[in-house]
Amino acid sequence: MTTNRDRNCREFFEIIMTLSREIRCCSRDDTICQGLTFQQFIILDAVVREGELAFTDLHRLLSVEKSTTTRMVNPLIRRGLLRRETAMHDSRAATLTATPQGREVHGEAWDCLEGFFDGIVQGIPPGRRNEVLAAIRVFTEAMKRAAAACRCCDESIKESSWSRG
Amino acid sequence: MTTNRDRNCREFFEIIMTLSREIRCCSRDDTICQGLTFQQFIILDAVVREGELAFTDLHRLLSVEKSTTTRMVNPLIRRGLLRRETAMHDSRAATLTATPQGREVHGEAWDCLEGFFDGIVQGIPPGRRNEVLAAIRVFTEAMKRAAAACRCCDESIKESSWSRG
DNA sequence: CAAATTTAGTTGTATCATACAACCATGACT
DNA sequence: AGTCATGGTTGTATGATACAACTAAATTTG
Numbered sequence: 001m002t003t004n005r006d007r008n009c010r011e012f013f014e015i016i017m018t019l020s021r022e023i024r025c026c027s028r029d030d031t032i033c034q035g036l037t038f039q040q041f042i043i044l045d046a047v048v049r050e051g052e053l054a055f056t057d058l059h060r061l062l063s064v065e066k067s068t069t070t071r072m073v074n075p076l077i078r079r080g081l082l083r084r085e086t087a088m089h090d091s092r093a094a095t096l097t098a099t100p101q102g103r104e105v106h107g108e109a110w111d112c113l114e115g116f117f118d119g120i121v122q123g124i125p126p127g128r129r130n131e132v133l134a135a136i137r138v139f140t141e142a143m144k145r146a147a148a149a150c151r152c153c154d155e156s157i158k159e160s161s162w163s164r165g
Numbered sequence: 166m167t168t169n170r171d172r173n174c175r176e177f178f179e180i181i182m183t184l185s186r187e188i189r190c191c192s193r194d195d196t197i198c199q200g201l202t203f204q205q206f207i208i209l210d211a212v213v214r215e216g217e218l219a220f221t222d223l224h225r226l227l228s229v230e231k232s233t234t235t236r237m238v239n240p241l242i243r244r245g246l247l248r249r250e251t252a253m254h255d256s257r258a259a260t261l262t263a264t265p266q267g268r269e270v271h272g273e274a275w276d277c278l279e280g281f282f283d284g285i286v287q288g289i290p291p292g293r294r295n296e297v298l299a300a301i302r303v304f305t306e307a308m309k310r311a312a313a314a315c316r317c318c319d320e321s322i323k324e325s326s327w328s329r330g
Numbered sequence: 331c332a333a334a335t336t337t338a339g340t341t342g343t344a345t346c347a348t349a350c351a352a353c354c355a356t357g358a359c360t
Numbered sequence: 361a362g363t364c365a366t367g368g369t370t371g372t373a374t375g376a377t378a379c380a381a382c383t384a385a386a387t388t389t390g
Contacts, residue, residue, distance in 0.1 A: 006279075008282070008286060008294075008298070009275075009278065009279050009282045009283075011298055011302075012282040012285060012286070012298075013210075013278065013282065015298075015301055015302065015305055016188065016191060017207055018305045018308070018309060019184055019188055019305060019308070020188045020191045020192050020203070021227070021228050022305070022308045022309055023181065023184055023185045023188060023308075024192070024228075024377095026181060026185045027185050027189070027192075027347085028346085028347085028377090029345080029346055029347080038185070039347095042182055045178075055367075055368075056366095056367070056368095062186070063186050063189075064347090064348070064349085065348070065349055065350075066367070066368065066369090067348085067349075067350080067351095067368080067369070067370080067371095068347075068348055068349075069368090070368065070369060070370085071347090071348085071369095071370095072347095087367095090356080090357070090366090090367080091355085091356065091357085092354095092355065092356050092357070092366070092367045092368070093356095093366090093367055093368085094367080094368070110174075113174065113178065114171075114174050116311070117173070117174045117177040117178065118174075119310075119311035120177060120304075120307045120308055120311040121173060121177070121307075122307075122311075123306060123307025123308075123310045123311055124303055124304065124307050125303075128300070128303060129173075131296075131300060132300040132301075132303050132304055133173070133176055133177075133180075134300075135293070135296060135297040135299075135300030135301060135304075136180055136297075136300060136301060136304050137176075137180065138289055138290070138293060138297050139285075139289065139297055139300075139301050140180055140183045140184060140187070141288060142285045142286070142287075142288025142289050143183070143184070143187045143188075143285055143288075144183060144187055145284075145288045146281070146284035146285040146287075146288055192376085193348090193375085193376090194374080194375055194376080204376095220338075220339075221337095221338075221339095229376090229377070229378090230377070230378055230379075231338075231339065231340090232339080232340070232341080232342095232377085232378075232379080232380095233376075233377055233378075234339090235339065235340060235341085236340095236341095236376090236377090237376095252338095255337090255338080255385080255386070256384085256385060256386085257337070257338045257339070257383095257384065257385045257386070258337090258338055258339085258385095259338080259339070
């Protein structure tokens with residue numbers, strides 16, 4: 001007998017499975033547009049939008065370790081798209097601003113990304129687009145909140161069913 | 166002036182950004198339940214459900230290279246959860262079946278995963294759960310179809326805007 | 331049917347993402 | 361001033377994954 005809960009779980013399982021598969025292309029070193037990886041675009045976009053962005057904010061935005069942030073930002077600086085400056089109130093901290101070239105590349109990458117997103121939008125029946133968009137927003141929020149619970153039963157495993165048998 | 170299209174794009178961009186961030190925990194080597202990684206659970210689950218699964222089917226299911234499949238399956242065989250046999254009609258090909266222990270671990274991992282999925286479900290207002298589920302199904306399908314287009318403008322980049330100026 | 335080609339899977343090796351630890355400055359607290 | 365905390369960098373280890381080279385078996389073709 002499959003309960004309602006079972007069915008729901010399987011649905012979510014399959015959704016997450018699909019998403020994690022399809023989204024892989026966005027977390028990889030493949031360049032998406034303008035020679036930028038998806039992650040690099042995220043950084044460039046955040047800086048361009050904010051005007052000036054504290055380095056620390058990137059840790060949170062990307063949820064990665066600070067050393068990883070350093071290494072993700074470096075290529076953008078080397079390519080002359082971002083400039084790093086010392087924060088005025090704390091000489092340890094760094095802030096990032098976009099160079100004119102950075103803003104230009106950002107704009108072009110954005111145009112090109114629209115093609116990609118359009119590809120997704122086209123796959124959604126026109127009448128349902130707003131509904132779908134709204135629903136996904138709810139879902140990603142739920143996902144975000146639940147992500148902390150991702151380890152789920154790691155801890156209990158050692159003393160319980162793991163070693164028995 | 167931001168057009169409707171712009172706004173839609175930004176929404177999708179942020180959704181994908183969030184998803185790729187939050188879903189990272191499912192593509193990593195962290196064990197989720199019963200000492201299984203998410204990917205390992207996907208494999209075990211597929212085999213348990215199918216009864217017997219051709220090795221080749223895994224390439225498609227996981228969309229990874231065959232060498233990667235080999236390496237993903239190995240730990241499960243070593244742990245005695247899966248058994249590999251030679252396919253009867255083609256002695257090159259392999260098929261996988263679950264051992265009794267594999268089925269047991271699968272069941273326990275599933276129970277435990279339900280906790281994880283419940284965490285997500287809890288974050289969705291009760292009245293909207295079906296709607297959200299349906300919408301995401303539409304979205305993941307669209308995503309799946311668009312994923313082929315993921316490279317978006319890689320090719321054109323070399324001759325066009327990339328090198329100009 | 332023998333030779334050439336294709337296919338299934340494994341193993342070697344390279345690359346990239348990422349974490350963690352050790353470290354260096356600087357700032358903050360007492 | 362002395363201790364501790366914080367922001368960032370660099371070194372290094374691990375894991376995911378691809379690609380290429382290989383083996384063995386199957387399929388096609390002359």
